[in-house]
Amino acid sequence: MQAKRFLGFLYIDFKEWLAYNxxxxxxxxxxxVGAFTYAFLGTYVTLYEKELIVKYGSFLSFLIVGMAxxxxxxxxxxxxxxxxxxxxxxxxxxIPARLYEIIIGSVLFRYLIGIFQFLxxxxxxxxxxxxxxxxxxxxxxxxxLGVAVMWGLGMISAGIxxxxxxxxxxxxFLTMLGELFSGVWFPYQLLPEPLQYISLIxxxxxxxxxxxxxxxxxxxxxxxxxxxxxxxxSALIIVSIGYFIYMKSxxxxxxxxxxxxx
Amino acid sequence: MKILTTVLIPDSGEAKVLGYDxxxxxxxxxKRIGVLPEDSRRGFGWRLTAFENLLFYAYAYLLPNPxxxxxxxxxxxxxxxxxxxxxxxxxxxxxxQKLALARALLPNPSVVFLDEPTKGLDIMFVAxxxxxVRNKFGDxxxxxxxxxxxxxxxxxxxxxxxxxxxxKIVAIKPVNELxxxxxxxxxxxxxxxxxxxxxxxxxxxxxxLKELDVGWYQVDNHELExxxxxxxxxxxxxxxxxxxxxxxxxxxxxxxxIDIEEVIMxxxxxxxxxx
Numbered sequence: 139m140q141a142k143r144f145l146g147f148l149y150i151d152f153k154e155w156l157a158y159n160x161x162x163x164x165x166x167x168x169x170x171v172g173a174f175t176y177a178f179l180g181t182y183v184t185l186y187e188k189e190l191i192v193k194y195g196s197f198l199s200f201l202i203v204g205m206a207x208x209x210x211x212x213x214x215x216x217x218x219x220x221x222x223x224x225x226x227x228x229x230x231x232x233i234p235a236r237l238y239e240i241i242i243g244s245v246l247f248r249y250l251i252g253i254f255q256f257l258x259x260x261x262x263x264x265x266x267x268x269x270x271x272x273x274x275x276x277x278x279x280x281x282x283l284g285v286a287v288m289w290g291l292g293m294i295s296a297g298i299x300x301x302x303x304x305x306x307x308x309x310x311f312l313t314m315l316g317e318l319f320s321g322v323w324f325p326y327q328l329l330p331e332p333l334q335y336i337s338l339i340x341x342x343x344x345x346x347x348x349x350x351x352x353x354x355x356x357x358x359x360x361x362x363x364x365x366x367x368x369x370x371x372s373a374l375i376i377v378s379i380g381y382f383i384y385m386k387s388x389x390x391x392x393x394x395x396x397x398x399x400x
Numbered sequence: 401m402k403i404l405t406t407v408l409i410p411d412s413g414e415a416k417v418l419g420y421d422x423x424x425x426x427x428x429x430x431k432r433i434g435v436l437p438e439d440s441r442r443g444f445g446w447r448l449t450a451f452e453n454l455l456f457y458a459y460a461y462l463l464p465n466p467x468x469x470x471x472x473x474x475x476x477x478x479x480x481x482x483x484x485x486x487x488x489x490x491x492x493x494x495x496x497q498k499l500a501l502a503r504a505l506l507p508n509p510s511v512v513f514l515d516e517p518t519k520g521l522d523i524m525f526v527a528x529x530x531x532x533v534r535n536k537f538g539d540x541x542x543x544x545x546x547x548x549x550x551x552x553x554x555x556x557x558x559x560x561x562x563x564x565x566x567x568k569i570v571a572i573k574p575v576n577e578l579x580x581x582x583x584x585x586x587x588x589x590x591x592x593x594x595x596x597x598x599x600x601x602x603x604x605x606x607x608x609l610k611e612l613d614v615g616w617y618q619v620d621n622h623e624l625e626x627x628x629x630x631x632x633x634x635x636x637x638x639x640x641x642x643x644x645x646x647x648x649x650x651x652x653x654x655x656x657x658i659d660i661e662e663v664i665m666x667x668x669x670x671x672x673x674x675x
Contacts, residue, residue: 228407229443233460234430234507243460393409395402 168314175318182328190325194354199268203350204322206259207284211342213252214288215312217245218384219296237388276352276359279366284345286373288312291341293380297387300396316342341376344369401547405435405513418510434509438516440500446489450479450499453488454506461507473502476538478528494525501532511543518550526553533557555660565668579658582666588631589616589656592624592640595649605646612638625656 156162183190187197194200221230221244230240260270295308319326319333320342326334337343348365351357359366402408403415406426414421420428444453451470458466474484477498483491491499497517504512514533518526534557536542548554554561555575562572571581594602599622609617609626613635617626628635640653 226443228437231407232405232430232433232435233457234427235460236427389409392407393411395408 164310164314171314171318175323178318178328179323183324186325186328193325194350195269195271196267198263198266199270199354200325200350201323202259202263202268203353204346206256207281207346207349208317208322208342209255210252210281211284211288211316211345212313213245213248214285215292215295215309217241217248218289218292218380219299219309220248221245222296222300222388231392237385270353271356272353273356273358276357276362277349279359280345280349280352283366283369283373284342284349287341287345287369287376290373290376290378290380293384294376297380297383300387300391312340312342316340319343321346341369341372344372401513401515401545404429404545405433406430431507432510434504434507434512436500436504436512436514436517438519440497443503444488444496444499447487449485449487450474450491450495451484453499454502457503457506463507469506470502473505474499476505477502477532494521497521497525497529501529501537505537508539509542511545512537514544514546514548516548516550517546518548518553526550529553530556551659551661551664563664563667571667575660578660578663578667582658582663589625589627590636590639590653591656592626592643592653593651594622594624594643595651596622598622598648601646601648602643605643605648608642608646609639612642614639622651631655 183197190197190200218241221241226244230244231237233240235243260268264270291308291312295312298308315336316322319329319337320340321337322342326337326343329337344365348362348369351362351365403410404417404422406422406429409423414423416422417429418432420432422429445456448456451474454470454473455466458470463469474481479495479498479502483495488496488499501514501517504514518529521529530553533544533546533553536544544557546553546558558575560572560574561578563570563578571578573581602619602622602624606617606619606624613629613632615627615629617624619625626636626639628639636655640650643650
């Protein structure tokens, strides 16, 4: 009899899961991508450790920059969406403040704890012997550019979600694929060559590359023009498009009365 | 209401609150209004105390002396001090509604918008709430814009009522003038209620009504409702006498008082007085 009850629970959860159109498909995809990420990490990093040490000082230093910055990237990507969370948005819109004040105010704390986490990663890594060779201006520039690009993409993503009220492909593409292809855990050059093309279309790849050059090899901006110029241009274009889509989507929701809907 | 509170953009036309355009001058509108929405739980941190939740809004509104102002409004809505430091999620439904009301009153608004403020609340809170609305939350100059299906609240607190049907305003009147919109035959009828044992005699009485100046009548179970010319009390009394003379046991006899609920229902059904 109890088995029947458990079957009931299983049935209702499974049906609910299926009700979300993309859930099943992306769950499968996420599982596969996640499994590949760790398989590559475990296999190829040991094979190419010497090259990594030559280029970045140590694998730990390489990894810490990737992981810490990944958090900042994720926060930036999610920030525009969090700022217009339907639970709060209507109330925030009633405050006599400009939209940008509401958005920045809504995400400030997340950045503060993001910076704290970023610094903690570094402190612990140093305790474990990681070495950093930092050029402060290049580092700050890489962080600012990275945050700007991801904010732009985050605004596009949030804009899509405000309108569709469903899962959006932009966030998934950037977060899930980013873990495997952009070089968070291992250099993307270790991937089979056809897969490296995916890495080359992800903005995180360039941001992380620039950050590692700034933080592990103290390269000044003058030596990184090959990455700096495309990133500045991308940031300008993506932020402009993102801002436009974001504002239009909020206007759209206000016109249709869907501001408070999930 | 969402358009007036700047949350929704109208498809067409324009709207102004206190002279400010809700689209072009939305910030000016927001500075001067307070809102209690239908789902008032939104915008509150569930693991923040009542006081902390309001303090956030006090800062967001750039109010001077935010802590003092929060205390003032919490007292104004009569949320007992012992509940100020309780997590939002641990407050009762009535307390949550008081807190939402406090949030609406926080910027000391000139206009307060209240959307279904008494829905699902206990009668004790509703009674207190009516009292608060009647005294306009301590400021006689304040305008209260209230949307509700609670018709008793309408009758007891409203100065003017707008009746909206299918998105269109079908009437705007002071409450006491609304009744004039209902046809006079409905407003001026008399009701004779008889003992159930006398129901058959009541039917005999009906056949004799033609002898009197009775314009219209209807029998519903043991109740006779009738209309006399110009609402004449004398003629109505003749009907009563006739009933007694016919050995009808009368329970009650009165002029029908039409309540706000019936007025609104009849207006919505289109039974509007042409005069």
